[in-house]
Amino acid sequence: MLNKQNWDRLPKLGLRVQRLLEDAKSTKLMAMGVLPGSVVDVLRKAPFGHVYYIKVDGQRMALRQDELSFIVFE
Amino acid sequence: MTTEVVKKKLVKTVALVGNPNSGKTSLFNQLTGMNQRTGNYPGITVSIKTGKITKNIECVDLPGAYSLHATSGDEYILTNVLLDPEDQHFPDLVIYVADVTQLEKQFLLFTQVRDLGFPILLVLNMMDLADRQKYQLDIQALQDRLNPVEVIPVSSRTGAGIDRLKQRIYDLSGQPLTVQTPDHPFFKLSDAEQEGVTWMHDAFGYTNPYHSLLCLHHHQHLEHHSETEKAQITNWCQEHQFNSLRLQIDDTMHRFDTFEPILHQVKSKKPELENASDRADRLLTHHIAGPIVFLLSMVVVFQAIFSWASYPMEWIESAFGYASSTLGETLPATWWSSLLIDGIIPGIAGILVFIPQIAILFFIISLMEESGYMARAVFMFDRVMQRFGLNGRSLISLISGGACAIPAILSTRSISNPKERLITILVTPFISCSARIPVYAVLVAFVIPPVTIWGIFNAQGLVFMGLYAVGILVAMLVSLLLSKTMKSQGSSYLMIHLPEYKMPSLRNVSLMVYESVRSFVLEAGKIILFISLILWVLSSYGPGEKMRLAEAQATEQAQDQQLDDAATANLIASQKMEASYAGHIGKWMEPAIRPLGYDWKIGIALLTSFAAREVFVGTMATIYSLGSADDELTIHDRMAKEVDQVTGKPRYDLATALSLLLFYVLAMQCISTLAVVRKETGTWKWPVIQFTMMTGLAYLVALAIYQFLS
Incomplete structure (x- = not known):
């Protein structure tokens, strides 16, 4: 179900959100401004991994890996 | 009964609603000043602050949320308050606080609150930052598009625009305020939703369609629905295959589709450049330098609580010690003077002596919160803490626990997941305190x-x-x-915004320090004093005549051994301690x-x-x-x-x-x-x-x- 994506090589810039998987977490992601069509930059990984520093349409936020995996990119 | 009804009408409730980090709390501080108190919402640990703007206008700082489709315990508080007209915090007027530098993220909740029909003032906060970023926003155009909602630009940090906001609150509070379904809502009901709304209207008499819809989605978490009603709604949803999750996502999407064009028209796009916050974060969140900077700053924090606090603590202790010994020399040696000198004074001293540590810790923590650095620390350490069933924010509490568990436990308030917060509270005292x-x-x-x-x-x-x-x-x-054995209430989230770095406001910092010290002295202080008095009774009294016998024996023994006055007093104290209830x-x-x-x-x-x-x-x-x-x-x-x-x-x-x-x-x-x-x-x-x-x-x-x- 979860969306496996390789986040080893960072930063990844200019990713476009296609859709979000159906889950309560997606509702919260959307409320924070992660929407279909948003441009996402995944800038860096947290020192101990599993958490990512990202920018969504220029807004900075931190997402856990499992939270990020609810986003489907184009 | 009648007086209560009259009072309810006289005192208007104004609620601050908005996203976390929208500057809601600093606006609340600006509006209410020192006239505020913190109350816990029943059953949930996140607290709600209330304060007075005037005698007849009460202001409530409701917990920050991104959406009325709540996902965590503290977000459900907001949904509960806004959907229940009987709730003590149900507002007559909503002040929606939006951070103008991140307007898109703030509008989802705004449109939802608007559709519930509340009279609403839209406050665009942080105008000072927007000005600095050469941000162009046509406020008049926004006002025209959102009519009849009034738009008021302010800066809760500099205080600009606050007077105008207060004036509008006074004006509106003088008028009759009613909840009215807006003519042009931000949602469109699908067939399935329309069916549900009609049914809710027939079953419960709800007139506002969005209110009905939210009750359908979230009835399990709404306290104003009885268990029977919840079962009734659940049944209806199952029978009609009401796909709540899908419909919530559709609702959210539709709202963005509706308000984004409005915002595009009133806002000029700013060029995407790397700003000072981005450059600072290259170092401060770097995978090696970041944790080092954090740990070094924690060493300073620890040092501050540990050593700076020791001076005022010594003053407090010696002042009370001096009071005790002076009173000991002047007062007659009776039970009440002993109660005062050995019970009450040390009891009060034992409360006040913690104030320097609490004040210093909260000073530093509020600097970290206000500047935006705290969110970065949470980002860096969330993973480590998660492995142990804690949250990134738990780290701050655990480190503070090295000085004193009391301010450390107070600082767990920033952890929004109730389970993670509770575990942090339970384990913090294991850390060796001063x-x-x-x-x-x-x-x-x-x-x-x-x-x-x-x-x-x-x-x-x-x-x-x-x-x-x-x-x-x-x-x-x-x-x-504990994390393996305790029942989890709601899932664990990180998902936090990393705000722009900014200069902390002295006003907010000092209010936070004042508030935490005051609540410790008043609430925990009572219990500490009470138990100190019990311990005094236990060590000053003994069963029957034993205490007096012990004193007589010790005096005799001292005379035999020809001890001086001080040694005699010490021997008596020691023998009495043995004969007391504590000794027993x-x-x-x-x-x-x-x-x-x-x-x-x-x-x-x-x-x-x-x-x-x-x-x-x-x-x-x-x-x-x-x-x-x-x-x-x-x-x-x-x-x-x-x-x-x-x-x-x-x-x-x-x-x-x-x-x-x-x-x-x-x-x-x-x-x-x-x-x-x-x-x-x-x-x-x-x-x-x-x-x-x-x-x-x-x-x-x-x-x-x-x-x-x-």
């Missing part, structure tokens, strides 16, 4: 002499570090265990603590340590009739001479001393902490569990160590 240091200092010499190992390390220093390490290790293991409890406890290597004298010290751990040293001084506890070396010498009457060996050998040290590392021996846990969790259940868990574990470990070594 009160344990005097005890460690007296006992460590019995474990190892002050020799130097490998040329550089002080052996006693290493044992000290070992004791700290045991505390940290046990805290992490226990949280791992110590002897009664002896069979239970014997297997740990302790006698009744240590028993008394354990009992009185319950007021605060450092009392151990003072009690030992009294029991061994040394009078004052000024010199730890004197106490150590006296204790070293003590012989076990059963075995004939030195009383404080390696086994006993190590067992006692580990007991002090692990046991819950601080009423002040228990009082704060009671206050923060809202029930006695958790302090009782915490006490049992910590002291039980301490007992078992001390038992194992003593039995193994002796």
